[in-house]
Amino acid sequence: MQLERVKADDLVAGDRVLWDLHDENGKLLIPKGKIVGNAALLERLLAMGLYADELELFRTRGDSRDARQRALQKAAQVPLSTVGVLMAARRKLDALMQQLDRTLAARLIGERVGEMADQVMSACEADADVAIAMVLLRQEGKYAVRHMVNAAVVAALVCRSLGKPAAEMRSIVSAALTMNVGMIEFQEQLKEQTGPLSAAQRARLERHPMMGADMLREGGINDPIWLTAVEQHHECIDGSGYPDELYGAEVGEAARIVSLADLFCARVTPRAYRTAVASNVALKGILLERGKSIDETIAAHFIRTVGIFPPGMLVRLANGEVGVVTRTGDKVNTPQVKSILTADGQRLMLAVARDTAQGEFAIRETVDPKQLATFVNMEAIWGASAAYRG
Secondary structure, three states, rough: OOEEEEEEOOOOOOEEEEEEEEEOOOOEEEEOOOOOOHHHHHHHHHHHOOOOEHHHHHHHHHHHHHHHHHHHHHHHHOOHHHHHHHHHHHHHHHHHHOOEEEEEEOOOOHHHHHHHHHHHHHHHHOOHHHHHHHHHOOOOHHHHHHHHHHHHHHHHHHHHHHOOHHHHHHHHHHHHHHHHHHHHHHHHHHOOOOOOOHHHHHHHHHHHHHHHHHHHHHHOOHHHHHHHHHHHHOOOOEOOOOOOOOOOOOHHHHHHHHHHHHHHHHHHOOOEEOOOOHHHHHHHHHHEEOOOOOOOHHHHHHHHHHHHOOOOOOOEEEOOEEEEEEOOOOOOOOOEEEEEEEOOEEEEEEEEEEEEEOOOHOEEEEEOOHHHOOOOOOOHHHHHHHHOOO
């Protein structure tokens, strides 16, 4: 038995212990299931060092913390917001990727990713507009992880528009969350690279879909929708994709959904070798590619989902104010907007709702986020659904 030291936030006085706890020499101190009610004693023991079986700790540590967090939230009657749920999914996926080899070896990846897929789906169900805005406005953190969660959000929303059954949606969202497991560290390197890819790098890039699917199989995944979507998420219906240059119906529908989500989220994110494009430019590109490299039906559902002016897009109004698109409006070109800057660039004390159907507040142009040196407080704009307490 390999022992690992227990951390202070693994145990709370009054909770049942989930593992046999030992000292550094392997002597049993506290048996599994015992309640340690004395906080001072628990603190002293933790300071001395408590150890548990490494594999058991790895299997259940996340479950114990999640259960404790849910209990605390229930006691406080504070529901998780859409932003909070998606940020939690990012943290969990980051932790999983840091322990990917162990997770695969323990054949836990299906369970762990499935839980995150459920989180993404519930967040999109609770507030789709805030979920989309997260993709555009919250681009902090490790790119490789954030990108897969963002793609999972878009994939979930497209699946909802297509009327996919929950089980199929879960498989597709799981595929988006794991589409790049074959190149996590390599992807981080590429993000910072300013020069063109070498021949070796290009070959490595084109192998990652198959590598990722093989890793998932070794980790116990046998879901054909999930695996095929990972294998094919860089294939295009016009045969221009990789690694197998599949054409037309050879590219599965799930892969087409994940591919579109991957493409949109990549285009609206800055890299070292290029700046992000504005979301409306990314949307225009998708419209132009409909029926060519991108499935026309899926593209139509994607555009219907996010709209011409997606939530989170920054716009300048006819009166000069800069605002954030919050929701769809009565017409596609008159979304709901809240102004955050005055015409002369001063931050408004409160975000002010504007009716873009009125000439004074009509949308004049979109605003490049790079030109806006201000933090967009999502909670101030969307309320409790966008609250995030870290």
